[in-house]
Amino acid sequence: MSPEPYPVVEKPFGKALAVLGERFPELVVVDADLVRATDTAEFRSRFPSRHWNVGVAEANMVGIATGLALSGKTAFCGTFACFASQRVCDQAVLAAYCHAPVVICGVEPALTSGSNGATHQGMLDLAIMRAIPNMRVFEAADATETSSMVEYTLLHPGTTYMRVPRAKAPVILDPDTYRFEAGRAVRLRDGADVTIIASGIMLARALQAAQALAAEGVGARVVNMSSLKPIDEAEILSAAQETGCLVTAENHNLIGGLGSAVAEVLASRARVPLVRVGVQDVFGEVGPIDWLADKFGISSAHIARAAREAISLKANKGRPVQA
Amino acid sequence: MGETPAIAELKAMCADIRRDIVRMIHAGGSGHPGGSLSVVEILTALYFRVMRIDPHNPTWDGRDRLILSKGHASSALYAVLARRGFFPVENLRTFNAPGTTLQKHIDMHRVPGVEVSSGSLGQGLSVGVGMALADRLDLRDRRVFVVLSDGECQAGQTWEAAMAAAHYGLGKLMALVDHNRLQTDGTIAEIMGISPLEDKWRAFGWGVRRIDGHDLEQILDVVREAEAEPAKPQVIIAVTVKGKGISYMENSVPWHSHPIDDEQLRLALQELDEAAKEMVAP
Ligand SMILES: Cc1ncc(C[n+]2csc(CCOP(=O)(O)OP(=O)(O)O)c2C)c(N)n1
Ligand SMILES: [Mg+2]
Numbered sequence: 126m127s128p129e130p131y132p133v134v135e136k137p138f139g140k141a142l143a144v145l146g147e148r149f150p151e152l153v154v155v156d157a158d159l160v161r162a163t164d165t166a167e168f169r170s171r172f173p174s175r176h177w178n179v180g181v182a183e184a185n186m187v188g189i190a191t192g193l194a195l196s197g198k199t200a201f202c203g204t205f206a207c208f209a210s211q212r213v214c215d216q217a218v219l220a221a222y223c224h225a226p227v228v229i230c231g232v233e234p235a236l237t238s239g240s241n242g243a244t245h246q247g248m249l250d251l252a253i254m255r256a257i258p259n260m261r262v263f264e265a266a267d268a269t270e271t272s273s274m275v276e277y278t279l280l281h282p283g284t285t286y287m288r289v290p291r292a293k294a295p296v297i298l299d300p301d302t303y304r305f306e307a308g309r310a311v312r313l314r315d316g317a318d319v320t321i322i323a324s325g326i327m328l329a330r331a332l333q334a335a336q337a338l339a340a341e342g343v344g345a346r347v348v349n350m351s352s353l354k355p356i357d358e359a360e361i362l363s364a365a366q367e368t369g370c371l372v373t374a375e376n377h378n379l380i381g382g383l384g385s386a387v388a389e390v391l392a393s394r395a396r397v398p399l400v401r402v403g404v405q406d407v408f409g410e411v412g413p414i415d416w417l418a419d420k421f422g423i424s425s426a427h428i429a430r431a432a433r434e435a436i437s438l439k440a441n442k443g444r445p446v447q448a
Numbered sequence: 449m450g451e452t453p454a455i456a457e458l459k460a461m462c463a464d465i466r467r468d469i470v471r472m473i474h475a476g477g478s479g480h481p482g483g484s485l486s487v488v489e490i491l492t493a494l495y496f497r498v499m500r501i502d503p504h505n506p507t508w509d510g511r512d513r514l515i516l517s518k519g520h521a522s523s524a525l526y527a528v529l530a531r532r533g534f535f536p537v538e539n540l541r542t543f544n545a546p547g548t549t550l551q552k553h554i555d556m557h558r559v560p561g562v563e564v565s566s567g568s569l570g571q572g573l574s575v576g577v578g579m580a581l582a583d584r585l586d587l588r589d590r591r592v593f594v595v596l597s598d599g600e601c602q603a604g605q606t607w608e609a610a611m612a613a614a615h616y617g618l619g620k621l622m623a624l625v626d627h628n629r630l631q632t633d634g635t636i637a638e639i640m641g642i643s644p645l646e647d648k649w650r651a652f653g654w655g656v657r658r659i660d661g662h663d664l665e666q667i668l669d670v671v672r673e674a675e676a677e678p679a680k681p682q683v684i685i686a687v688t689v690k691g692k693g694i695s696y697m698e699n700s701v702p703w704h705s706h707p708i709d710d711e712q713l714r715l716a717l718q719e720l721d722e723a724a725k726e727m728v729a730p
Pocket of ligand 1: 480482483484518520567568569570597598599600626628629630631632690704
């Protein structure tokens with residue numbers, strides 16, 4: 126099952142940079158030979174003096190961004206999510222330790238890098254980045270959120286890792302009213318039986334699963350958790366209290382990502398069943414995204430199945446207990 | 449000390465800084481004496497004669513900036529900054545004590561005058577490139593100095609940054625390599641040779657000069673000379689002696705990272721005092 130068709134926007138990330146570049150003269154961009162993937166060509170042509178392409182040298186890219194950021198700039202830099210985390214972990218640590226407003230952007234995260242296969246499917250970026258103190262970790266769910274997120278990091282500078290879509294992205298959230306905020310989750314649909322917490326491309330799949338569940342008479346709340354760190358603890362705890370069981374849905378290895386982050390909150394605060402949907406600690410392979418989502422267990426059908434499982438676990442264990 | 453201290457004054461300052469270094473490492477119970485002692489003249493010349501800085505206003509907009517990429521030589525930088533007036537010399541006693549601002553590897557947010565945290569080798573030149581790019585973009589006429597170790601010339605990121613600095617023609621960026629020819633596990637030559645070092649930098653598009661890194665006059669001359677060549681980044685290969693000034697530490701691999709006990713401190717201070725007396729005598 127592939128997600129509902131939404132209207133599509135071209136290059137929301139690159140567009141946001143190019144538009145916001147006007148309003149924020151401190152915005153600069155550093156690339157590492159993947160302007161075609163980071164969609165920064167428009168920014169580059171509008172602000173050539175504020176863009177640098179350092180070649181295949183990701184560590185240097187983040188280091189240079191740190192120097193720029195320590196000189197009054199908000200420095201965006203980006204590459205595929207795998208390299209934007211794995212290759213530059215120590216450089217990201219330095220940026221965070223210096224409190225440098227560097228925004229590291231991982232494009233084509235995990236299975237969305239479908240046709241490139243396992244080497245390019247960054248599935249541990251969220252785990253790596255979440256574990257770095259002072260690092261904010263965001264994942265945009267759609268075009269609206271992508272541009273809002275870029276704006277947020279300019280209004281609230283800080284060391285940040287964000288997953289952003291490449292090229293086309295759906296519009297799920299209302300561009301007129303939606304504003305991204307660190308540490309704030311947004312409820313897109315309400316339901317009394319289970320809460321599905323999703324991020325990135327999984328939001329559309331979660332909404333689709335909720336629709337399928339509704340046809341069976343199951344009410345599923347859907348929450349967009351685009352700020353993985355800081356995370357909206359209150360939203361997680363009220364979901365636990367009000368729906369009694371949770372499902373997380375992430376395009377990431379099950380170790381260290383959204384499911385882990387939610388489990389960390391629940392562990393000490395609420396005892397309710399949590400079923401995590403994500404990649405089961407295996408490497409990916411080439412294929413179209415929907416085929417990969419089916420194969421690696423992150424389709425909307427997997428989310429719906431996880432929701433039923435969570436509800437039956439709840440039934441076995443009775444009402445949630447507040448710790 | 450005046451605005452432009454004479455060489456004799458700088459020499460005396462270097463002797464004081466060496467005393468500070470051994471006292472700090474003695475008090476802190478651990479540290480990096482070798483690479484701190486080798487970089488003393490380089491840092492002293494830069495902070496006392498070359499850099500435009502204001503110790504009373506460490507974040508002054510027009511200041512020159514220095515990155516000590518070899519962050520394990522923190523004790524040298526802390527002593528220089530304290531002696532230059534950024535913070536009280538008494539604070540040096542807290543080096544690496546629990547709760548101290550003077551961490552063994554440097555935290556920029558705890559120490560006035562420090563521009564960049566360091567300790568993970570090989571990253572400083574990239575940060576320097578970013579700073580120099582920002583200065584150029586903002587039309588700020590100020591300089592960026594990056595002090596590297598020779599061990600860092602084995603790191604890939606250093607050469608990524610070197611390539612970028614030349615590509616962007618960063619004439620306000622100067623690297624100084626503390627070429628003490630030793631690293632943690634042995635000599636540079638036996639672990640992973642970096643020679644011909646000048647040729648490498650030159651091939652990467654840098655202006656290159658080699659000097660005696662303990663000769664203050666040479667350091668000052670060559671910095672001036674390099675700055676007269678603003679079209680490309682400049683590197684100064686400062687040949688130094690690891691552990692300089694304390695005979696039993698000089699050219700010694702184990703003294704890269706080593707505590708200093710009471711007797712070793714006494715001997716070190718005695719040697720430094722004698723050397724200082726000789727300096728004054730003629
Ligand atoms: C990335 C990284 N790897 C390893 C270390 C541990 N380490 C500290 S100093 C050093 C090498 C010391 O030799 P050199 O770099 O030449 O410094 P110097 O001789 O000036 O003390 C190493 C490997 C480190 N600090 N950072
Ligand atoms: Mg060395």
